[in-house]
Amino acid sequence: MNAAVKPDPGIAATAPAQAIEDLVADAMRVCGLPAEDAQRVGKLMAEADLTGADGHGIFRLPQYVRRLKGGAVNPTPRIEVERAAPGVALVDGDNGMGHLVMSVAADTATAIAREIGIAWVGVRRSNHAGPAALYVDMLAQRGLVGIYSVVASSNHMAPWGGTSSLLGTNPLAIAIPAGEGKPPVLLDIATTVVSYGTVKKHVLNDVPMPEGWLVSRKDGSAITDPKRSGEGLLLPIGGHKGSGLALMLGLLAGTLNAAAFGSEVIDFNADSTSETNTGHFLVALDVARFMPPAAFAAVLQRQLDELRHDAPLPGTDGVRIPGDRRAVLREARIRDGVPIPPPLRRQLDELATTLGIEPLAARQS
Template identity: 50%
Template sequence: MPDADRVPVAQLSRFMAAALRKLGLPEGDASLVAQLMAEAEAQGSDGHGAIRLAPYARRIRAGGYNLKPDIRVVQEKPAMALLDGDNGFGHLVMHKAAQIAIEKAKQCGVAWVGARLSNHAGPASIYARMPLAHDMVGLYFAVGNANHLPPWGGLDMLLSTNPVAVAVPAGEEPPVVLDMATTVAAYGKVKAKAQRGEQMPEGWMIDRTGQPLTDPKRAAEGFLLPIGGYKGYGLALVIGLLAGTLNGAAMGRDVLDFNQDFRTTTNTGQAICVIDPAAFGDVTGFKARVDQVIRDMRGAERMPGVDRIWLPGEQSHEKRLRSERGGLVLPAALREQLDALGAELGLAPLGQH
């Protein structure tokens, strides 16, 4: 697209930071949240990036966030910690959780940090990837912020998309980064489809009679489908128990639909686990072996019509590089939404930041 239609990642981050400051976040917190949101947009996680700014603003205005939280450790042992997020932005809570887990893993070889009283924090891979800068493995788990999945064979919405992400460092190759919801599609993707006026593919959602649901604007009439049938339901359940129940956070009937209720505390639960490969041996050798596995996968014989075998995270990695070089292409409806919010807050349009 023409350069005029592209938005540099840093420009989007500055705009969102300015909006969050106007809404009452302290300057450092606003900058960090905006940076992580822009990073989500850059890697193609459009359901968790700039599209979330307006709902966050609505929640702030309704008093649903603590804008100056005391994010603190309330339980701790050498290889674990439990954070109380004090109803702050989930990005702030999980950024701190990742930092604590990395430092503990340096000492213990592995560390697990859970959080309660957090909030939506963006895509799971953002936090799983943080340990990569230290040549460590990151795993992230979360309870989603609205239930869109019934137990297998049921109709009561008792589970969310409950995502999991795993990031494994490599040597010369891009890291392996798996980021997935336990449903066929994350609900953020449904929102993005609705905003763009697009239909969902069959297989994302069904209505309460079991028929395919493809209009994202009718999403409330049905529910998301789990990956792998009953296996995805089971995975969503155990992730919810580890990220929610274990931390004293919301799970099951206690999960609040933050798409409908902008005032009540969500008590979102998340967890991050960090593994230091140095505890298992030579890190350089480990990364070289990961490289070989990647090349074996990519070089496998392909089925007819398949041009390339992708590794988890490769396409997001390439999108991130393209975004950093050439900027972001934001849907017209999203740019209008951002500029409208900016105007409400007395900010210049996005293109002038």
């Protein structure tokens, strides 16, 4: 079959966020997580789907289960926090689910920032924790600026000019609170042109990829066939600048925390038995240390309105502030449900049968 003509993956039926949360929580409990921890993971994974991070929500459940069942992840971690300095803390995740480890990191960052105005929290011995946006959003909802990065849980990019997969998609997320009841200004970007989770969605649905995402490590030619994705390297945003940004974020999230970086990174897509020692960092900044939060929100709103009302450049949809699409998607998916493509639904049904829990469809009545 021609690579440009692929089977239609079918219409994605929707599922309520609560059904997704409960399916994940039940799967986590079967894998040994305590009930409260299992529900917490379910809630955060459902939130990823609600806000459009489809490659980091329930899509990841089969992979998480494989790693828990394979002994790669500790279902009952003893997460420890060390206050290393007034504004610095280190979190040791004891190889627990990343969502749980980063929830502790966010709570720690919040407490320190409210105490002294700013916090830097480093994390080691964690795991994949879903989209970066989750954790800066937590801080923004508490009136704090949040900045986050992580060493991605697999390497799919070469250092600029190289051919070896030594860098990950190492994301950068920043959230700025916009006032009571308003979604934050929130930027969440991979340092590659596209996240590898998006590539995996194309593989699952057998849909061609655009040129400019992946190139062959052998000759640099474009790869668009999802079946050949394993042969390629993801390209960085902005050429050498994106590669440099991924490197620097990786050193701060990995090396500085005695966590994995470079060739030390375990590919959690292919390995279901090894600890990844994933490193993250989270920075929190208290807006109230600069001006009253309500005054800041008013100034911010005026400036955002000015940006939004700029005359659209011909051929574009006009100005979109970081976080706008996320907020619109969340509202729509709370109302209409989360799209679940047929290939993913089949995977989830098979997983539910294997684990002896109710499938997604049975949770939607």
